[in-house]
Amino acid sequence: MSQINPRGLAALAVFSLVVSSGVSLRAAPALASPPPPLDGAALSPLAKVDLATARATALKARPGRITAQELEKEAGGSGLRYSFDIKSHGKVYEVGVDAVSGAVLENKAEGKNPD
Numbered sequence: 001m002s003q004i005n006p007r008g009l010a011a012l013a014v015f016s017l018v019v020s021s022g023v024s025l026r027a028a029p030a031l032a033s034p035p036p037p038l039d040g041a042a043l044s045p046l047a048k049v050d051l052a053t054a055r056a057t058a059l060k061a062r063p064g065r066i067t068a069q070e071l072e073k074e075a076g077g078s079g080l081r082y083s084f085d086i087k088s089h090g091k092v093y094e095v096g097v098d099a100v101s102g103a104v105l106e107n108k109a110e111g112k113n114p115d
Helices: 006-021 041-046 051-061
Strands: 065-073 080-088 091-098 104-109
Touching: 041 065, 051 065, 051 080, 051 091, 051 104
Parallel strands: none
Antiparallel strands: 065 080, 080 091, 091 104
16 A cells, blocks of 8 residues: 655645635736837936936826837937836826936827827
């Protein structure tokens, strides 16, 4: 007569609980999609504020999901800004963050002809 392996019995008990509880064994979906690529990344050495900090600032000013991001030279502030398109409540907003000071320069709904 064979003996019952305690580890095997424990594994069987756990498996039975999982199956009977209806828990899915599939991998959980990612909570957030990866960020879009940064257009204008060649300008990064000129920025004093890093991309992660600028993203956090933009999302604090306009909670939502970033759909596009760019580092660009544009009038206003230091002249170098991160520009984020953020989808929030079914609309797309453009949020600009100064790449030197970290100040929010723009936070408005995109018009009919977004740039």
